[in-house]
């Protein structure tokens with residue numbers, strides 16, 4: 001990358017949290033000019049944008065952008081914008097305090113199924129007092145789709161707890177204690193040994209709708225799904241069918257195709273589905289502004305920023 005001007009001119013659009021981000025960014029980069037979309041700013045001067053679910057059309061008002069930083073791990077809200085020029089670097093957050101939270105979320109959700117809390121919730125609804133054997137944790141096979149900043153942390157934590165963990169990614173990974181698979185050719189085999197399937201993939205054209213009936217049919221009978229990535233990765237009608245036929249025992253979902261999940265959506269009162277409102281892992285502002293500031297400095301020195309999105313693969 002070629003060196004950039006020393007004083008960054010930053011615009012923030014952070015889905016209602018602009019003031020917090022502006023305050024943190026000003027503290028971290030006191031020499032920068034930092035504005036939110038509520039401020040009086042000259043669009044032509046803006047060279048760095050910090051975006052989370054920015055309004056449609058905002059990108060095309062900024063003719064001199066040199067980089068867009070996502071204020072989350074996902075970049076789908078940026079790379080899906082039709083007005084995004086092909087040559088602007090898009091940079092995602094790497095962990096930024098989210099890995100710990102993802103680990104907590106997935107420990108809870110995996111234990112929900114492994115310790116039959118779904119079965120006991122159904123029993124409670126019928127005032128039924130029936131005890132079931134406790135399975136050995138080492139016999140419970142967890143498959144983690146996506147072994148990036150978040151998936152790798154979740155896979156390792158579940159393995160350390162005693163689950164038999166495997167992981168699937170685009171390129172082959174080596175992680176202590178985890179059986180790894182890579183690429184489309186290994187997908188069915190990976191699914192076939194996932195009693196609990198965890199989805200921590202980015203949303204890209206390749207991952208959208210990936211978990212459809214064909215994929216779900218490869219899961220062992222009575223497998224469970226945990227999705228805290230993006231709703232669009234699961235075909236919701238196919239998921240409902242797999243739950244209703246009894247092929248799947250349950251789903252723990254933090255994300256949905258439409259968010260907020262509409263009041264009339266069948267997920268809300270499905271007995272085999274647990275819903276949380278996209279809270280699995282929130283960006284920690286302090287960690288995030290530090291990463292962003294370091295990347296602004298790297299780019300100013302002509303270096304490649306960490307977390308640079310490959311625009312071809314979309315993450």
Ligand code: NAP
Nearest residue numbers: 073074146147148149150169170171202206228229280281
């Ligand atoms: P990341 O570091 O970019 O990792 C992505 C992983 O997915 C990598 O291992 C990558 O493989 C793999 N992958 C991508 N495309 C694939 C494909 N077509 N087939 C197989 N594997 C593929 O992402 P991250 O930081 O871990 O975050 C993952 C996602 O979590 C985010 O994109 C976001 O959507 C979601 N998220 C949700 C919340 C929430 O609160 N619910 C919070 C934060 C993030 P390679 O390693 O080979 O590249």
Ligand code: GLV
Nearest residue numbers: 071072073074075
């Ligand atoms: C949250 O969903 C993120 O992508 O950080």
